[in-house]
Amino acid sequence: MSSYGRSYSSESYAPSAPSLPESYRQQERDRGASGSARPQSSGYGVHQNQQYQQHPPAYGQGQSSSSSGYSGFPPGTHPDVIRSFEMVDVDRSGYIDEKELQRALSSGYQRFNLRTIRLLMFLFKNPHDALRIGPKEFAALWSCLGQWRAIYDRYDRDRSGKIDLFELRDALYGLGYAVPPSVLQILMSKYDDGSGRKIELGFDSFVECGLILKGLTEKFKEKDKRYVGQATFNYDEFMSTVLPFLVAYD
Amino acid sequence: MSSYGRSYSSESYAPSAPSLPESYRQQERDRGASGSARPQSSGYGVHQNQQYQQHPPAYGQGQSSSSSGYSGFPPGTHPDVIRSFEMVDVDRSGYIDEKELQRALSSGYQRFNLRTIRLLMFLFKNPHDALRIGPKEFAALWSCLGQWRAIYDRYDRDRSGKIDLFELRDALYGLGYAVPPSVLQILMSKYDDGSGRKIELGFDSFVECGLILKGLTEKFKEKDKRYVGQATFNYDEFMSTVLPFLVAYD
Numbered sequence: 079m080s081s082y083g084r085s086y087s088s089e090s091y092a093p094s095a096p097s098l099p100e101s102y103r104q105q106e107r108d109r110g111a112s113g114s115a116r117p118q119s120s121g122y123g124v125h126q127n128q129q130y131q132q133h134p135p136a137y138g139q140g141q142s143s144s145s146s147g148y149s150g151f152p153p154g155t156h157p158d159v160i161r162s163f164e165m166v167d168v169d170r171s172g173y174i175d176e177k178e179l180q181r182a183l184s185s186g187y188q189r190f191n192l193r194t195i196r197l198l199m200f201l202f203k204n205p206h207d208a209l210r211i212g213p214k215e216f217a218a219l220w221s222c223l224g225q226w227r228a229i230y231d232r233y234d235r236d237r238s239g240k241i242d243l244f245e246l247r248d249a250l251y252g253l254g255y256a257v258p259p260s261v262l263q264i265l266m267s268k269y270d271d272g273s274g275r276k277i278e279l280g281f282d283s284f285v286e287c288g289l290i291l292k293g294l295t296e297k298f299k300e301k302d303k304r305y306v307g308q309a310t311f312n313y314d315e316f317m318s319t320v321l322p323f324l325v326a327y328d
Numbered sequence: 329m330s331s332y333g334r335s336y337s338s339e340s341y342a343p344s345a346p347s348l349p350e351s352y353r354q355q356e357r358d359r360g361a362s363g364s365a366r367p368q369s370s371g372y373g374v375h376q377n378q379q380y381q382q383h384p385p386a387y388g389q390g391q392s393s394s395s396s397g398y399s400g401f402p403p404g405t406h407p408d409v410i411r412s413f414e415m416v417d418v419d420r421s422g423y424i425d426e427k428e429l430q431r432a433l434s435s436g437y438q439r440f441n442l443r444t445i446r447l448l449m450f451l452f453k454n455p456h457d458a459l460r461i462g463p464k465e466f467a468a469l470w471s472c473l474g475q476w477r478a479i480y481d482r483y484d485r486d487r488s489g490k491i492d493l494f495e496l497r498d499a500l501y502g503l504g505y506a507v508p509p510s511v512l513q514i515l516m517s518k519y520d521d522g523s524g525r526k527i528e529l530g531f532d533s534f535v536e537c538g539l540i541l542k543g544l545t546e547k548f549k550e551k552d553k554r555y556v557g558q559a560t561f562n563y564d565e566f567m568s569t570v571l572p573f574l575v576a577y578d
């Protein structure tokens with residue numbers, strides 16, 4: 079199944095977008111998935127298809143933030159987002175740390191585990207800042223989670239509140255990531271409790287998986303200048319690319 | 329300082345061994361380090377210099393294991409190593425899990441944190457096995473820790489029981505890893521408690537750092553077939569290389 083990352087077709091809508099192999103599409107037809115609910119081709123880490131951009135994230139758009147004391151929120155930030163931030167930024171420093179982020183997200187989403195929170199911080203914070211995020215990054219993070227929540231709900235086809243390997247693959251595809259099952263299996267093994275039962279993910283773990291894939295894929299793309307699905311690293315670059323994920327993921 | 333991974337000299341004793349830049353050696357002279365205590369050139373992940381192989385690990389060699397009920401230990405395994413294994417393998421299955429490994433190592437070394445234990449398991453277990461290790465892997469792991477302990481003690485020059493960034497660099501060098509300071513700084517940031525104090529590592533954290541570097545470096549080397557300090561990955565390979573570290577590191 080490694081052909082996901084290597085085979086390309088004229089259907090691709092971006093230079094880095096490998097097409098789905100015919101076997102995958104056949105499998106989809108066999109499983110009765112709706113053809114209209116997914117793009118026909120995608121790539122690792124390509125931007126969301128226009129189809130998904132038509133579904134705005136939960137609080138990502140709305141009333142103006144002009145009434146807020148915070149000047150850092152982008153215009154149009156929903157008041158609920160600003161309120162969630164203000165509620166936890168008790169010292170009004172304009173920045174929140176990981177525990178505060180965990181509390182802030184509880185009001186609009188759920189209480190995420192700290193591992194997921196650390197990955198969110200790591201991927202959304204200003205790289206020049208310490209381990210904290212400001213209004214702009216918080217708004218982007220909130221909006222991203224809204225989008226992921228919508229995708230998650232759409233691909234939880236049996237409405238179990240959990241998604242399995244195939245639903246995860248499709249949901250990630252909906253986010254623009256064509257991830258080979260072999261790679262997904264490594265990631266899913268993280269949630270194997272050893273009971274022999276099928277591994278399924280709640281939204282928290284889905285976000286955790288998605289962030290790891292998003293982060294690593296974007297790093298890979300930075301080195302895959304010609305978008306051919308191949309990247310060359312020297313030793314320092316490789317270590318400097320991978321280590322921050324291990325450091326963030328504590 | 330990225331020249332560590334890129335510049336090579338005729339002094340190198342292995343094809344993949346970048347030499348130390350002159351600036352590094354000058355710095356060493358300035359710091360008064362003993363020239364005879366370190367190899368003059370090394371590389372990322374090259375095998376230990378003969379000098380270090382002359383110092384056998386704590387329990388890695390010794391009496392025969394012929395009296396043991398376990399047939400899986402290599403000939404010459406020290407009885408203390410076998411005893412540590414037997415002590416925790418209460419069901420005599422011939423395998424121990426992560427909690428048992430933590431207990432087994434407590435008798436000869438110290439109680440390592442579970443993160444370090446998981447990395448040890450991940451890097452030493454048979455890749456085809458579940459999350460458990462047998463006598464052969466346990467003996468190798470014990471021996472490796474003995475070697476690392478000796479190196480750690482040697483480079484803790486001020487006998488503080490902790491090592492700082494420079495001592496870590498030198499200790500890793502002693503283990504055969506020439507790691508650029510920029511990479512080490514990322515790794516050290518993991519142990520920054522935000523107090524502004526100098527970051528120092530105990531033996532547990534030293535082992536954790538060492539295992540991460542050893543594991544990633546060996547993966548890099550597998551793709552650096554010509555030992556030129558450069559490796560090309562396709563997307564699937566990159567993800568399949570990096571993800572297991574994130575999965576192991578829970």
